[in-house]
Amino acid sequence: MANGSTDPGIDVVAPSETGGAVARLAAELAASAAVISAQGEALAHFRKLFERASEAARIGVWQCDLPCQTLTWTDMVYDLFELPRGIAVTREMVLPLYPEESRARLRAVRDRALAERSGFQLDVEIRTARGAARWIRITATVECDGDVPVRIFGMKQDITEERLLADRLRHMAESDAMTGLASRARFQSALAAFDAPDDPLARSGVLMIVDLDGFKQVNDGFGHAAGDACLRRAADRLAVACRDAELVARIGGDEFAVIWRAERIADPELRAARIASDLAETVGSGAAKVRIGASIGIARADGRSADELFRAADDAMYRAKAAGRGTYRTAPPRGRGKGPARLRLV
Structure with a gap:
């Protein structure tokens, strides 16, 4: 017998031992509850952090x-x-x-x-x-x-x-800040279509190079502000005259380029003559006046690569200047009448 029990088969636990076990169990439960509470508080804290971070992002x-x-x-x-x-x-x-x-x-x-x-x-x-x-x-x-x-x-x-930021950056990269026309970088990208055999431009597109006549005299005689204003007026008129073109770009100081799809320009020479007329203006008055015009080079794709096409149009533009300015010249068909190559990085 243990602890005063009269039944030899039963062990009787003293009240003090039972109370100790209950106390230990209560302490363990309290500790577990404290851990759970702390974890709950931490979870709630991290949830708030997540919500704030989600809102910020x-x-x-x-x-x-x-x-x-x-x-x-x-x-x-x-x-x-x-x-x-x-x-x-x-x-x-x-x-x-x-x-x-x-x-x-x-x-x-x-x-x-x-x-x-x-x-x-x-x-x-x-x-x-x-x-x-x-x-x-x-x-x-x-x-x-x-x-x-x-x-x-x-x-x-x-x-x-x-x-929106990406669109603004792309617009800045693709647009000329002075005139609002396409930039030189965008022109170079568009010109590459002439190297793509499946693009209709490569078979029948047209490139014009437009260079202002008399612009240097405006800059020298009236200052750069007047020169800038002259450039913007010319760009505006060119954009209107070529509103059905594939691309109108400023590619240099006073030089522009126009890319046409064949179906939108039945007679490139007639259109070039109109452009030259539209860009003509007089800056200043009296003895100080300067006559502004445009010399235009035309080149048809005719199987040319993009580089060959640009050179052909560029050479035709210089021949227009040599012919008296304010006019246009057309590059001969590919392989005929090649003039001296002018290698210029566009």
């Missing part, structure tokens, strides 16, 4: 359950689409907020990701519920049960400012 998390096409969004995704936070959303409700082109691109990459059990990243334009235009970046991952896709999830980020 304009990023939200989304999920689509594939069987029912039900969407789950964090608050930032609701904000991106300017929908009330917390409302039930489905793909059928959201897809109309994507313009047709964006919707088609999204459908294509989503279908491919589901078929390949993979993911995707896509930048697309949306129209919010309030009609605002926005650009978002969508990232997605497909989750499978075995080999069956059951969920697709990822993030959506507002990249509107990033897109």
Whole structure:
């Protein structure tokens, strides 16, 4: 017998031992509760940090359950689409907020990701519920049960400012700051089409080089401000005269280039004569006046490479200057009547 028990088969635990075990268990439970509470506080803290970071970065998390096409969004995704936070959303409700082109691109990459059990990243334009235009970046991952896709999830980020900045930088790179015409870099890119055998430009396009006559005298006699104003007026008139051209660019100080598709210019020589007439003007008055005009070189593609075409038009322009200025000359067909090559980097 133990602890005064009259039954030899039963051990009786003293009340002091029972109280100690309960105390130890209570202490362990209190410690576990303290850990859980601390973890809960830490989780709540990190959730707030995540929400603040998401708001600052304009990023939200989304999920689509594939069987029912039900969407789950964090608050930032609701904000991106300017929908009330917390409302039930489905793909059928959201897809109309994507313009047709964006919707088609999204459908294509989503279908491919589901078929390949993979993911995707896509930048697309949306129209919010309030009609605002926005650009978002969508990232997605497909989750499978075995080999069956059951969920697709990822993030959506507002990249509107990033897109606008990229557009501004591209515009700056592609536009001439002085005149607003296409820049030399954009002209070089467009000229490369003459090296592409499948581009109609390579078979029948036309290039004109337009160089102002008398511009140096304006700069020397009236100053650079007057010269700049003269350039802008000439550029404006050239843009109007060539509004149906493929590209009108400023490629040098007082030099311009115009690329035409054959179907838009039936008679390049007649058009060049009109351009020369449109660009003619007089700057100043009396003994100080300067006559501004334009010498124009014309070259047809005729199987020429981009470099050969530019040289041909450039040489024709110099022949127009030699002929008295304010006129045009046309490069002979390829392989005939080649003049001395003028190698100039455009």
